[in-house]
Amino acid sequence: MLSNEASVVMEPIPQSESRVSRPRVVIFLDYMWPTRARIFRVIAESVGDLRIVCSMLLGKDRRWETGFDGLSVHIQRAVHWQSRWRYFVGVAESSSISFPIDSVPLLFGLKPDVVISSQLGFRSLSAAVYRLMKKKSRLVLWLQMAEHQQKGHRPIRWALRRLLLAIADHIITNGPSCTECILKYNYPSKQITEIYTVCDLEPFQAIPRRSIEWEGLKRLIYVGRLVEVKGLLPFLKVLDSVVSAIPDIEVEFSIVGYGPLEEKLQNWKVNCERVRIRMIGFVDTIAHPEIYRQGDVFVFPTLSDEWGLVVNEAMAAGLPVFGSIYSQAVECLVRDGINGLTFTPLSDDVAPKLKNLLMLDERRIRELGDNARAGISHLTPEYGANRFLEVITACGSTRPKQRTTGD
Numbered sequence: 001m002l003s004n005e006a007s008v009v010m011e012p013i014p015q016s017e018s019r020v021s022r023p024r025v026v027i028f029l030d031y032m033w034p035t036r037a038r039i040f041r042v043i044a045e046s047v048g049d050l051r052i053v054c055s056m057l058l059g060k061d062r063r064w065e066t067g068f069d070g071l072s073v074h075i076q077r078a079v080h081w082q083s084r085w086r087y088f089v090g091v092a093e094s095s096s097i098s099f100p101i102d103s104v105p106l107l108f109g110l111k112p113d114v115v116i117s118s119q120l121g122f123r124s125l126s127a128a129v130y131r132l133m134k135k136k137s138r139l140v141l142w143l144q145m146a147e148h149q150q151k152g153h154r155p156i157r158w159a160l161r162r163l164l165l166a167i168a169d170h171i172i173t174n175g176p177s178c179t180e181c182i183l184k185y186n187y188p189s190k191q192i193t194e195i196y197t198v199c200d201l202e203p204f205q206a207i208p209r210r211s212i213e214w215e216g217l218k219r220l221i222y223v224g225r226l227v228e229v230k231g232l233l234p235f236l237k238v239l240d241s242v243v244s245a246i247p248d249i250e251v252e253f254s255i256v257g258y259g260p261l262e263e264k265l266q267n268w269k270v271n272c273e274r275v276r277i278r279m280i281g282f283v284d285t286i287a288h289p290e291i292y293r294q295g296d297v298f299v300f301p302t303l304s305d306e307w308g309l310v311v312n313e314a315m316a317a318g319l320p321v322f323g324s325i326y327s328q329a330v331e332c333l334v335r336d337g338i339n340g341l342t343f344t345p346l347s348d349d350v351a352p353k354l355k356n357l358l359m360l361d362e363r364r365i366r367e368l369g370d371n372a373r374a375g376i377s378h379l380t381p382e383y384g385a386n387r388f389l390e391v392i393t394a395c396g397s398t399r400p401k402q403r404t405t406g407d
């Protein structure tokens with residue numbers, strides 16, 4: 001389906017500033033996340049001009065408000081269709097694919113000095129064409145992926161990636177797992193910058209710590225989409241069996257979110273009467289961060305996540321995280337016995353780790369939560385923006401020597 005949202009007339013970027021000191025920047029995205037707005041506002045204050053170009057304003061399965069006031073956000077003409085993505089664990093999920101059709105003429109009209117393009121698809125290929133034809137421009141590829149997600153790609157995808165990486169001046173990755181994916185192509189490590197995914201922490205840090213009653217009712221909480229890949233159904237089975245084997249404890253598991261599994265979760269029957277599931281439904285955590293007070297420990301049992309921003313939110317709210325290693329946020333931010341516990345989903349690892357968590361006393365739960373809040377405090381939008389500005393500034397220098405890439 002061809003987007004009918006592309007009604008904005010794109011004006012040329014002002015060219016009064018020099019490229020190196022105040023570069024003109026275009027950021028290509030699939031769609032806008034509200035959590036990125038503050039990052040982009042900080043960047044906009046430091047560059048000559050910032051234009052954000054999206055294939056669509058919001059993802060089709062997203063319910064958040066936009067909140068992009070003060071930013072120059074433009075929607076491209078694009079063809080959209082639904083596709084099925086199969087994860088390495090065998091779970092499939094429907095996803096929306098966008099094919100922007102006006103990227104090259106748009107870039108030649110705007111004449112940016114630096115193009116930052118997300119992911120390794122057609123919009124990045126269009127940005128690469130502009131980079132090759134405008135020799136003084138620079139191309140930065142902004143990638144969000146994890147190693148476990150990259151299995152089973154067709155040869156044409158690998159060929160496209162090799163081509164794009166050979167043209168790119170710099171790569172931004174969202175963590176070490178993503179970095180490892182790029183290093184496999186022999187891309188120079190000195191031209192890779194890791195920038196963790198961040199959000200505005202202040203609303204979550206402002207949530208006052210309440211009295212924890214872990215010695216009585218043990219309260220767990222999940223926030224996110226209710227889809228198979230989040231691993232909720234396997235986790236509930238393990239939770240049921242573990243609590244059944246531990247006498248005299250009760251567990252309340254609050255599930256916050258929406259998605260195709262909502263009805264199945266509402267009708268989920270547990271064998272152990274000491275496990276209670278609370279379905280809360282959709283809550284905009286940006287507008288209502290206090291929802292995290294419904295739990296004492298945040299559970300994130302995902303089977304595949306390139307990051308998992310709810311981990312940032314939960315830690316800022318002062319909750320320890322019981323999280324899957326298939327979330328790059330868990331991989332980067334959660335430390336066993338310090339601010340939470342990690343586990344490998346769909347393995348024998350889950351049950352003993354969950355039992356260890358449920359057997360901790362109230363003092364340890366609070367200590368883990370305090371460490372979680374302290375450990376996330378530096379990952380602010382300003383941190384993210386400053387890291388992006390470092391990359392943009394580095395791209396003002398001479399282009400590195402051409403390199404070859406391979407498997």
